[in-house]
Every structure is written in C-alpha cells, then in structure tokens.
Amino acid sequence: MSTTAVTAPMRNYRGRFAPSPSGPLHFGSLVAAVGSYLDAKSNQGAWLVRIEDIDTTRVIEGADTDILTTLEAYGLQWDEDVAYQTKRHHLYAHTIEYLNSQQGVYACHCSRKEIKALGGIYQGHCQSLQHSQQNSALRLIQRHATCHYNDLIQGDINVDHALAHEDYLIKRSDGLYAYQLVVVVDDIEQGITNVVRGADLLEPTARQLSLFKQLDKPAPRYAHLPLAVAKPGFKLSKQNYAPAIDIKNPKPALLNAFEFLGLAPSTELLSLNIDEMMTWAINNYTLQNIPKVQQIQISQQLQSKAPQFTHL
CATH class of the missing domain: 3.40.50.620 (HUPs)
Structure with a gap:
C-alpha cells in the first residue's frame, strides 16, 4: 500500500513537537504532533519533544507528564531527552x-x-x-x-x-x-532543520526568521499544517476547551489525524496495532498531499470512525 516518495529523504533532518503544558492534548495538537513526526520519520530524521513551559503563568501541574504519556500511547516516541524551557x-x-x-x-x-x-x-x-x-x-x-x-x-x-x-x-x-x-534560541541550540506546526503561527514565523538573521544563524524550513477548527475562525485549543483525545483508545483519533493530513487511510487500519498503523503512515506520507489550506472544519465528532472534514 506504500507510495513512492516524491523526493529523496533529507540527510540530518531534525524536527520537533513543542507543546505548552497548559492542558491535555486535543485533536488539533494531535494533528501537529503526528504531522511533525511523519515528516521527520519519512525523511529518516530525528523527532524531538520540547515542553514550552517558559510562560509559567499558564502551566498546569502534571500537564507535561500527561502530554508525554499521551504521545507514547499514540506511538509517537521521541529520539532524544525531552527539553524543558524553564531549564534553559x-x-x-x-x-x-x-x-x-x-x-x-x-x-x-x-x-x-x-x-x-x-x-x-x-x-x-x-x-x-x-x-x-x-x-x-x-x-x-x-x-x-x-x-x-x-x-x-x-x-x-x-x-x-x-x-x-x-x-x-x-x-x-x-x-x-x-x-x-x-523558540528561536531553542531551535538553534537543538539544531532543528524543519518545523512542522499549525497555521496559526504563520505570522510569528516572519519574526522568527528575522531573529535567525539577526543572530546570523540558519533558519529551519517551515511547513504550516491546516488548523482543525470547530467552525471558521474558531480553532480547537486548550483555551477553547477542546476535548482531550482518548489515551485508552487511540486508534480512531489516530486514523482521523491520518485522514486530516491527506493520507486517505482505510478503516481496515483499525485492525492493526498502534505501531503498525504508524509504520503504514510513515510509508504513505508525503508533504505534498497535505491540504494546502489554513483551516479544516471538523464536521463530525472528533473520535468517530468515519470523520468528515470541510476545507476552508
């Protein structure tokens, strides 16, 4: 079922997922995690996790542990020690x-x-x-x-x-x-070559690019995924009380994330274990198949087995 890669894997690829510990992961953050992971692994690269806890006023005690446990439950295993901004x-x-x-x-x-x-x-x-x-x-x-x-x-x-x-x-x-x-200092110190994240950060990226120039350091390549929104302009987020993804039954949400990212998965994948599902996704992923829109509206319950998405 695998497809031929459009381009050869990048050498020395280093990607990252950088959640803030202000609550549990929701479907929107799962899309960002899966998208960054698949882009790294399809390029035979390293995938790092950084806990962005620099704004201590927004940190919820225990949220970092919950996030890491959730990532593991979804087959998203990081390659190096988790970095915490408060220790940097x-x-x-x-x-x-x-x-x-x-x-x-x-x-x-x-x-x-x-x-x-x-x-x-x-x-x-x-x-x-x-x-x-x-x-x-x-x-x-x-x-x-x-x-x-x-x-x-x-x-x-x-x-x-x-x-x-x-x-x-x-x-x-x-x-x-x-x-x-x-975020710029962290990406420089960790040698990040590619940043795959949500389209809500398109505008801040311009400032980050300017800071890389001012520090005379090479900038990563950026790929901004469509945002999962409940309705146009209303993204799923912790601030908007988006429901946490299911850590005990991860397969349906993982399948939804694959579809969101343009992989066209079959429900037959649900018969596989999590690691097998992720291997299938790595083999079938291409950046070119991700919808080139800034928002995708979720039109059915996030955990459903047959989700429907509306490109905005």
Whole structure:
C-alpha cells in the first residue's frame, strides 16, 4: 500500500513537537504532533519533544507528564531527552547579552493599553529614552524585517509591513522571556532543520526568521499544517476547551489525524496495532498531499470512525 516518495529523504533532518503544558492534548495538537513526526520519520530524521513551559503563568501541574504519556500511547516516541524551557534560562540570557553587545536591545516601559491606543503596532517610543534594562521589558531593534517567505505547505506568505518592522518584545517586564526569543534560541541550540506546526503561527514565523538573521544563524524550513477548527475562525485549543483525545483508545483519533493530513487511510487500519498503523503512515506520507489550506472544519465528532472534514 506504500507510495513512492516524491523526493529523496533529507540527510540530518531534525524536527520537533513543542507543546505548552497548559492542558491535555486535543485533536488539533494531535494533528501537529503526528504531522511533525511523519515528516521527520519519512525523511529518516530525528523527532524531538520540547515542553514550552517558559510562560509559567499558564502551566498546569502534571500537564507535561500527561502530554508525554499521551504521545507514547499514540506511538509517537521521541529520539532524544525531552527539553524543558524553564531549564534553559542560561541560553536565553546569553542570547540577550549577545544582542546587547550588538546594540540590538532597549528597555521599554509602554503598556499594552498604551500601544493599543496608538494603533496596536509599537512605534519605538522608548528606543531613545535609555531606560534601565533592570525590571523593564526588553525589545529587539528590528534590523532584518521579514515581510515575505515561502512555506512548504501554504506557499508564499506575505506579512503586514508595519508588523514585520515592529520592535517586538524578547523579555517581559515580569522577567519572563518571550516566546519569540526562546523558540528561536531553542531551535538553534537543538539544531532543528524543519518545523512542522499549525497555521496559526504563520505570522510569528516572519519574526522568527528575522531573529535567525539577526543572530546570523540558519533558519529551519517551515511547513504550516491546516488548523482543525470547530467552525471558521474558531480553532480547537486548550483555551477553547477542546476535548482531550482518548489515551485508552487511540486508534480512531489516530486514523482521523491520518485522514486530516491527506493520507486517505482505510478503516481496515483499525485492525492493526498502534505501531503498525504508524509504520503504514510513515510509508504513505508525503508533504505534498497535505491540504494546502489554513483551516479544516471538523464536521463530525472528533473520535468517530468515519470523520468528515470541510476545507476552508
């Protein structure tokens, strides 16, 4: 039943799945996990798991253990030790020191309310005020704005010019490092070559690409999967109370994820064990078959044996 690969496997492929421990995995996060895993394994690459717990205000105790247990139940086994962002603060601090040495950072005292009142895009108000960086938010001086890039699934992506040129936060005033900084530092340190994740991150990718340039490091290749949505514009997420996937009966949801990713699986796969199902998926997966849309609406119960999807 296997298909011929369109391209030869990449050498030294390193991919990753990076969930936040703010709740259990739902169908949308399963799609991201399975998509990134299949892309890595079909390229004979390594698949890493990184727990993105840098925003400690959103962490739910025990969620990381639940996520890892769920991944194992679905046949998604990582290749190296799980990385936790809260154990990597020294890397982020070192990167900010480097950016400071390049005169690429300044302290900012502007509130979200003030920025919103000025149109929602930060205009560099504090850059010339020379605030102390101690107990301040820190912004990156945007020197390599990225307004356009090519995504391996979604194609040409254009980002709003003003947003692309914004000096964005790399450290919050409460002392927490910002996502846009840590995700780039992590990908550099872990040698990530390919990032397969949800299309909700298409816009932040432009900022991440600019930071790779500013740090003079090669950027990964990006492939943004369609989002699973309950209705147009309403993605499945922990914040929207999406139901957790079934850890005791993973086969139906796994089959649904295969179909979502364009593999056209048969219900006969349900007679196989989880490892056999995953082997079938690796042998039949191609990035080219993933629907080139940003959202796919789930029109039946997520765990059903015969799901129906509507491409938006």
